[in-house]
Amino acid sequence: MRQAQCSSSAPWLLAIALLTPLMVRWGSGQSLDRTEIEIPNIPGHLTLKCDFHSHTVFSDGLVWPTIRVEEAWREGLDGFALTDHVEYHPHQEDLPFKPNQPYELALEKARQLNIVLLRGAEITRDMPPGHLNAIFLEDVNPLQDPDYRKAVQAAASQNAFVFWNHPDFPGPEGQFVWHPEIESLRSAGLLHGIEVANGQSYYPASHRWCLEKKLTMMGNSDIHNPIGMEYDFSRGEHRTLTLVFAEERTPLSIRKALMDRRTAVYWKNLLIGEEQYLRPIFESSVEILNPNVAIYEDGEALVQIRNRSDLLFELQPISNATGPLNYSGLALHPKKVSLLRVTAQSGARSGEKNVSLPFTAKNLLVEPDQGLKISLNLKVNIAQAKKN
Amino acid sequence: MRQAQCSSSAPWLLAIALLTPLMVRWGSGQSLDRTEIEIPNIPGHLTLKCDFHSHTVFSDGLVWPTIRVEEAWREGLDGFALTDHVEYHPHQEDLPFKPNQPYELALEKARQLNIVLLRGAEITRDMPPGHLNAIFLEDVNPLQDPDYRKAVQAAASQNAFVFWNHPDFPGPEGQFVWHPEIESLRSAGLLHGIEVANGQSYYPASHRWCLEKKLTMMGNSDIHNPIGMEYDFSRGEHRTLTLVFAEERTPLSIRKALMDRRTAVYWKNLLIGEEQYLRPIFESSVEILNPNVAIYEDGEALVQIRNRSDLLFELQPISNATGPLNYSGLALHPKKVSLLRVTAQSGARSGEKNVSLPFTAKNLLVEPDQGLKISLNLKVNIAQAKKN
């Protein structure tokens, strides 16, 4: 029977008193919250969520610098860089360009919200060399040099970290060419990273270059609009990010991690990086809740696997002819417990044994066309089939 | 510049290969996931999420018993009871009532999914005494006695835990009366708890009775339909639950906790229970990320407070004339970091001190009209105002 309801002497008023404050506040209160991005730390390092490419009204962006701090805080970022164009200022007539002003205007709010704010700039030339970001700057002014090499050297003299943005510029019809100008910067130690992902795009060519030439993988939003116009957070989307594996949550520590190539790129549902970073993230995220599996020869068992992170893991089985268990692929959705169904292969001998089920995590890319190989380890006890 | 896109030799196909498997599987895969309910354990006890009142086609419910197990697993429950009516069987013509069959049919799936399944029954009489649930039964058959007292005694002889359901029955116009029949059961030690919440309803009268008469507070769904017809999980709703503070995740341990009155009721956004349970839940859920607050006499500081749980906490400030800080109320939303703005009260002396900000957590009800009093503790350093 379900018709029962609150009917004390004044239940309606009680319900009002209890429930209303929440509702009234929800509208605005919610928007003040921060949603952490749950990606675990790895042994010896914090996993910092960073964006090293963003714009404000001081170049061709469309928001005031303080908004970038609020956005970063709400989205769960640890740090970000303001990198307005040094050369491109469509709002110049109303808003004269002051190279350091975006950073200066945003700094107080960043301190207040405990966000690591980096002073940066985008050196914006035709291809080659195209667009280069310099971050960890002390003063953007010296980068205003008509000779791009001198601009980069001015950044270098400030110990900046410099990376090549969206290498297919100017866009969808662009080509991925390792230009002599870029090689010259790299060989001179003036180029440290490349964007492997920028906004809605992932560049397999950049990914490969980073692996071959030992450059740092960068993933950034390059945001110009208010961020909510580009990403639908209500659907679980996130801005394109660089994960930085740093010792501390400080600019210095982030700079050292970037120089040491300790990064991964988080783009849509892909995590892109070296195995040494992706493997511990997977292993810290995933837990088998019932690793001791009892199964009849003709039966099935359900293995419960918890994914504590906000990452998706798309697991595809690797053919495994000798193992005693049949199983198929599965997706470990963020913050869920998923089920892996296993059955005994025909002819599997009864008894207890340690079984390792190999999978490829399709969306953890250690190379452009290669997912990380992982395994799920069970202790399996196969019993003779039940008699009916 | 944002026009950059993936334009390797066959970028489209690459994107397809990477993204499609997820999408194809999502439709069905998602529905197989379990979503844990994040409410922390308390010192010395697990916090088990349980529902002790549910129905199947064997009485007036509308789903097969195994569905109740799948629902419970998906929703993150630890345990639940099947409590079909002993006396009311509208499907009798097609489906003859077998008192133990719902439990027997559901047991294998409960084992497979590692859900604690309890054998129960609803003794269904006109008021008084109305409807009584007995759980932890070994055999429902002896409860089929026309004399309700004998039915309850049959339950008692099996060491059942017995509680009074929705005491305003038969519904919204009902009265909350402590009937002599109920008192008689209680004084005989045959009644152990009362539903403080059932489905969409919360009963302040039951809440008060439980406190006064030392009975166990129960909160249950009393679900008859498929659960997704009654609750909108996509909006963060949850079924009405009893939180059980148990030593282990076993029927025996749950029974002991119920007998010892170690429960709280989770109904909509309210958590209802004794302070000894609500306080550690609050304290384990909430963390102040920056408890060391530096603030100018004329300035403000933002305190970041993380709520790791799925619970909401509605904090209303308690007037605090002597404290050095001004602050207002706030809601700590589930799984968010929220901001508390504090300013120095005029006349606050500069220097460092420990400050405790008192609040009432409006939706953690220790009595029907009384929220739990909590405090947020800061180490505050007030500095003289900046000179411009």
Add this chain to the structure above:
Amino acid sequence: MRQAQCSSSAPWLLAIALLTPLMVRWGSGQSLDRTEIEIPNIPGHLTLKCDFHSHTVFSDGLVWPTIRVEEAWREGLDGFALTDHVEYHPHQEDLPFKPNQPYELALEKARQLNIVLLRGAEITRDMPPGHLNAIFLEDVNPLQDPDYRKAVQAAASQNAFVFWNHPDFPGPEGQFVWHPEIESLRSAGLLHGIEVANGQSYYPASHRWCLEKKLTMMGNSDIHNPIGMEYDFSRGEHRTLTLVFAEERTPLSIRKALMDRRTAVYWKNLLIGEEQYLRPIFESSVEILNPNVAIYEDGEALVQIRNRSDLLFELQPISNATGPLNYSGLALHPKKVSLLRVTAQSGARSGEKNVSLPFTAKNLLVEPDQGLKISLNLKVNIAQAKKN
């Protein structure tokens, strides 16, 4: 049996080809869409969705003027006004105030997206008179007069529509006082409307003043941030709006409607306005799908009611002792078909009759504490009870 799946020669590739384009595009494509606000036109007038109070970086707002156009388009607005403060320019050091520039910069995009853009300004003084918006301006410059009366007269000389903003300024502790300065403006024909709602706040006092003094009811966002930081559109929220009942979708027609007091205010779930506007909106939104109801004396019938609009209608029954039917309240949710359960009152005579069920639409406010009275009309045929 449900195991069947796509297993043509290359089913996987087929699924890819079919499904992927959508997914790839969704991320960015979605954010380019416009979501119309479904509120029906009323006889003789269009129902235009407008916001007459918004800010940009040129005063204390935080976005470039073009962003306001894009936001308005995406949210389904018909028109809006840019109303930067004439006197308050915290970004002045970087961005010198040019009174007409926000409008000039936004105009081309407004034309491109077919949004009615109005040139406005906020005359920003201490209370009294507080803040006054002037819209339909030709030139903002003359409003820069230290004497607020002269500023308002400068607006009047341009045929501006002038209204009083958030009359409780400066904030939550504010009082609602009908200041002599305001009365003086009104009696001189220089004040035409008052904000009845501003952002997250609704002012019953303003509502009453508009009714008593024959001023136009205004509801506006007063947005400073990117709009997505203040409203959660994924939860169905909308910015605070003025509904304008205009003959055409032009500035001239909007101005005439405002001068004629043809408006309603749409704030959260409330629609606030005169009966002459609220009634036709309700009646055009709602349709009874099965108005011919056959019912047994002891039975019930389900009346299906479709709400075609994006508005909620909260219907509370008005006591109706003489009617032949019992019924309770219900919510007509946006874009849904809802069920009204009716039963025959005991003693109702059998036969066919026209029945009008009276309700108060609680959230359609014709006065601060009075909802619109509506009725649902049925043709009821009561039959003698079935014999079993």
Add this chain to the structure above:
Amino acid sequence: MRQAQCSSSAPWLLAIALLTPLMVRWGSGQSLDRTEIEIPNIPGHLTLKCDFHSHTVFSDGLVWPTIRVEEAWREGLDGFALTDHVEYHPHQEDLPFKPNQPYELALEKARQLNIVLLRGAEITRDMPPGHLNAIFLEDVNPLQDPDYRKAVQAAASQNAFVFWNHPDFPGPEGQFVWHPEIESLRSAGLLHGIEVANGQSYYPASHRWCLEKKLTMMGNSDIHNPIGMEYDFSRGEHRTLTLVFAEERTPLSIRKALMDRRTAVYWKNLLIGEEQYLRPIFESSVEILNPNVAIYEDGEALVQIRNRSDLLFELQPISNATGPLNYSGLALHPKKVSLLRVTAQSGARSGEKNVSLPFTAKNLLVEPDQGLKISLNLKVNIAQAKKN
């Protein structure tokens, strides 16, 4: 300034009175609503949303028959068939099979909710012929014949419509074979349709067979669980459906439409059917809001396209070298206004002309690998480039 808030004498209580009733009711009220599926009628015919394959506890389904009616109503269906297996009854021990009972039990609720309920049955044999559904039956009993041909003939003698279910049975490893047994039924006029989609699967082979052999295309859910366990309606998912183009919303009219092959299949984001049905659905769903496009030779224009339906339309441009406009693909999302950006091709002559932009609607499948060709028609006025 945005600090203004409701501060009349008792604003808090006012807010309570206004907002609370909605909130309290929302939880349960919402679940009683029906969400219509917006797919337009076509000239001369209604577009009825139907599901001709579903199960209950009377065979291997897991819900009581009335639940299927409530689900269908809530999801916006016009009609559906209960088609429990004639031969497969895993709950037989508790619930003896009565062939007509699922229909009989559901009929009253179907009448009450105005859903067209069809009496059906699934003739369940090993492949070939596999599983066959018969609907529009008068009595299921005669179908209990060990000889499947006799069972089909018993259905035929009742004027049933018979179709072949999931032709790859028993599942993912299955083959699509046009068995002699199936051909024999077809040539005898005993087989009228094939499932082109069943639950999560779409069968291109079935699609092709229906086109070649002039059989009716069917798309059904084959639901066994509560429907909310299989589809996530909060994400906009819908059950697999057959759209029936019928003259009236009656069993007779639906039967005639099925016999005349007037159907399309709605599976995930695909609409599958003949051009004669898909084209008018597209054309009635889509409206160009600004078909008169003025554009400079070097400029761009934004065409606003409204999609009134719940369908997605994925438009891919067809190469169009001779046209005067450049444009790319776009998705017309359900219930949105989308933007098509067009630019003048270099060398386009100025002047006014009618322009037809050809696209393939990739997800409106007229053949397994062929989308419907549509065009968007504009009246374009190309003007000479603006001089700066």
